[in-house]
Amino acid sequence: MITTSRESHSSRARRRQHRAITTRPALPLLRAAHPVPALAVTMLAVLLAASMGVGTRTSVTLLVAVFSGQLVVGWTNDLVDSERDRRVGRGDKPLATGQIAVGLVRSAIGAASVVCVLTSLLCGPAAGLLHLVAVGAALAYNAGLKSTAFSWLPYSLAFGALPAVVGLARDSAALPPWWMVAVGALLGFAAHLLNAMPDLADDAATGVLGLPHRLAPTTVPPLAALPLVAATVVAVFGSRTPPTASQFVLLAVVLALAVAATRTTGKTPFYAAIAIAGVNVVMLLIG
DSSP: OHHHHHHHHHHHHHHHHHHHHHHSOHHHHHHHTOHHHHHHHHHHHHHHHHHTTOOHHHHHHHHHHHHHHHHHHHHHHHHHHHHHHHHTTOTTOHHHHTSSOHHHHHHHHHHHHHHHHHHHHHTOHHHHHHHHHHHHHHHHHHHTGGGSTTTHHHHHHHHHHHHHHHHHHHOTTOOOOHHHHHHHHHHHHHHHHHHHGGGHHHHHHTTOOOTGGGSOGGGHHHHHHHHHHHHHHHHHHSSSSOOOHHHHHHHHHHHHHHHHHHHOOTTHHHHHHHHHHHHHHHHHHHO
């Protein structure tokens, strides 16, 4: 009787899980795409397009290209990591908890990939190919680079390429200023360190050994602050025009936040590094 009851309960649980997969897949599928960073990168591309004077039609095409590329990267990340996520009990991962089927995620990746390729190329051959290279770098991270000392490289390549993609979409013969690419690359390096921080323990338990995992956890926020300060300095002094008073104010704010990131403990260094990243994004947009 007890065995039958347990089997019946197990069968009912599987049926409920199956119904959840087949009838309510939209929200778990969206969560598996890492929507917050996907939207953040997409909005950064759109704001860069606005600051560079890109036309409305091209800006909309860029939005679709970048967002679909981010969906491919997010879904692929969860697909590759699904077994590791199960082992560490990641309840926030729909694939790991069985809320969505692997086949559905694979189909979504295929559809988003087609949209990404087509819309990227509609932005122009140079911009389109560069964007696809950036997406490819992110996929290389998912496929294995995340477990090497070069885990930072895809982030730097992808973030550094973004201003160039937007600039080439506006004019295929004109790259954006070098300092914008440099700021993007430095932001990407720092973003990798900060993005890895919440998952350092789970990653280490499942064999992921990227650059952040090879460092003492307390050193990650201060190390992230260094390229962010460098990005601010590049943004202020890299342009041909003399720095403005507002840029010097922002630089002073960044230096103060950097002191907080390197001289304090607890969560303050992490939040200070995030704040510096926000200042850098503002300077990238107004530059």
